[in-house]
Amino acid sequence: xxxxxxxxxxxxxxxxxxxxxxxxxxxxxxxxxxxxxxxxxxxxxxxxxxxxxxxxxxxxxxxxxxxxxxxxxxxxxxxxxxx
Amino acid sequence: xxxxxxxxxxxxxxxxxxxxxxxxxxxxxxxxxxxxxxxxxxxxxxxxxxxxxxxxxxxxxxxxxxxxxxxxxxxxxxxxxxxxxxxxxxxxxxxxxxxxxxxxxxxxxxxxxxxxxxxxxxxxxxxxxxxxxxxxxxxxxxxxxxxxxxxxxxxxxxxxxxxxxxxxxxxxxxxxxxxxxxxxxxxxxxxxxxxxxxxxxxxxxxxxxxxxxxxxxxxxxxxxxxxxxxxxxxxxxxxxxxxxxxxxxxxxxxxxxxxxxxxxxxxxxxxxxxxxxxxxxxxxxxxxxxxxxxxxxxxxxxxxxxxxxxxxxxxxxxx
Numbered sequence: 001x002x003x004x005x006x007x008x009x010x011x012x013x014x015x016x017x018x019x020x021x022x023x024x025x026x027x028x029x030x031x032x033x034x035x036x037x038x039x040x041x042x043x044x045x046x047x048x049x050x051x052x053x054x055x056x057x058x059x060x061x062x063x064x065x066x067x068x069x070x071x072x073x074x075x076x077x078x079x080x081x082x083x
Numbered sequence: 084x085x086x087x088x089x090x091x092x093x094x095x096x097x098x099x100x101x102x103x104x105x106x107x108x109x110x111x112x113x114x115x116x117x118x119x120x121x122x123x124x125x126x127x128x129x130x131x132x133x134x135x136x137x138x139x140x141x142x143x144x145x146x147x148x149x150x151x152x153x154x155x156x157x158x159x160x161x162x163x164x165x166x167x168x169x170x171x172x173x174x175x176x177x178x179x180x181x182x183x184x185x186x187x188x189x190x191x192x193x194x195x196x197x198x199x200x201x202x203x204x205x206x207x208x209x210x211x212x213x214x215x216x217x218x219x220x221x222x223x224x225x226x227x228x229x230x231x232x233x234x235x236x237x238x239x240x241x242x243x244x245x246x247x248x249x250x251x252x253x254x255x256x257x258x259x260x261x262x263x264x265x266x267x268x269x270x271x272x273x274x275x276x277x278x279x280x281x282x283x284x285x286x287x288x289x290x291x292x293x294x295x296x297x298x299x300x301x302x303x304x305x306x307x308x309x310x311x312x313x314x315x316x317x318x319x320x321x322x323x324x325x326x327x328x329x330x331x332x333x334x335x336x337x338x339x340x341x342x343x344x345x346x347x348x349x350x351x352x353x354x355x356x357x358x359x360x361x362x363x364x365x366x367x368x369x370x371x372x373x374x375x376x377x378x379x380x381x382x383x384x385x386x387x388x389x390x391x392x393x394x395x396x397x398x399x400x401x402x
Contacts, residue, residue, distance in 0.1 A: 001269065006362045014359045029218045029271045030252040030278065030298050050351035064368050065374075067260045069267060072361060 002040050004072040007056055009040035012046050015070055022080050048076035094177045095324040096187035102352040105375050108258030108290040115180055115285030116239070124241040126154040128200055128307055134330065136210035144202050154310075160195040162313055172198075172311070175239065187323035189235045189315040194236060196312035203249055203297055203306040213233060213317060218249065219297035220268035224312070227263045231378050232319060236290035239309040242283045248306045249298025250279035251287065255375035256357035258292035259371040267294060275358035322382045329380060337388045349376070350387040366390065 003015035013035040016042060018027040037047040052075040107211050129151035131143045142350060156165050166173035172326070175181060185193060209216035224236065244250045255277045278298055289295070291312065300306050335344060344351060353372045356365045369390050377385045387393045
């Protein structure tokens with residue numbers, strides 16, 4: 001999971017998470033201070049398949065300045081053999 | 084109780100420190116509690132029993148909380164009389180630097196909300212319980228909180244914390260986002276995140292909204308941190324070391340600059356981005372910081388780098 005600085009796939013990574021369903025590696029909050037890729041495009045070039053990107057939604061009137069969750073979420077997958 | 088018993092030596096925060104808190108959501112004071120208070124606190128906190136096969140880690144913590152000397156306190160108590168006279172926490176709060184910082188942020192008569200002894204156990208406890216030893220998901224405390232006013236959370240580290248011990252992880256500048264507790268748990272890592280590695284007696288003052296979580300303890304020593312949440316009993320307006328008469332801050336040139344501007348002015352602090360800022364919402368972060376600064380200064384027209392003036396200008400409609 002990559003969170004980018006804007007909606008472009010070649011924008012810089014600002015946050016990230018990795019969940020390994022094979023069980024070979026365990027990742028958790030706070031386990032890396034540097035991102036695995038510089039951008040979403042770099043992940044594509046390394047063989048990750050993009051399967052979901054967050055929508056661009058208009059700001060509801062009166063809530064234009066409210067901030068909550070990270071806005072530019074991109075979900076990637078790689079398939080691997082289960083042990 | 085007000086400022087009874089407070090001497091003129093109680094140092095209040097500066098405007099620059101307050102702007103730092105508004106912008107980044109934290110202030111860190113390294114090794115400010117003396118060894119005597121740290122040792123007294125560790126004695127009052129007690130030691131958890133060594134792990135036993137099949138015993139849950141939460142049981143070890145529950146047993147420790149039940150028998151240690153830190154008191155239960157109901158929310159709503161005036162802070163300055165909440166802790167027993169002579170106890171470690173009472174002495175900690177009476178330190179001039181600590182009292183001055185508290186008063187600057189939440190006023191002279193803060194109210195106790197709750198406290199907790201956070202104990203993070205080393206791997207042998209998890210191994211004995213046959214449980215995974217993992218970090219805490221990143222979260223914002225309490226629940227969705229739409230206020231402009233804020234509560235203060237004091238994190239007290241009574242012993243040295245090394246990087247293998249995990250430490251509190253927090254992400255500067257996240258405090259003004261209105262989220263629902265651990266709904267953001269999927270964000271494992273963010274650019275600019277910090278891990279509390281510190282000497283004994285260090286304090287971390289946090290805005291209640293800061294995103295944080297406990298780091299996994301991979302050392303052989305139990306890690307202890309004590310948190311106290313306070314809330315103001317009056318508007319948090321001009322509580323710090325601020326001139327009686329605050330001159331309007333002149334606007335400074337923006338975007339087209341011949342040289343880098345001074346970095347330590349209030350305007351510069353409020354408009355310094357964090358590494359994780361999105362390119363567009365980072366500007367909304369500036370706006371929300373300015374709104375908080377307006378509340379704290381009581382100046383509804385304060386602006387930094389024209390972010391508010393630009394969007395508040397209705398001249399075209401009036402004309």
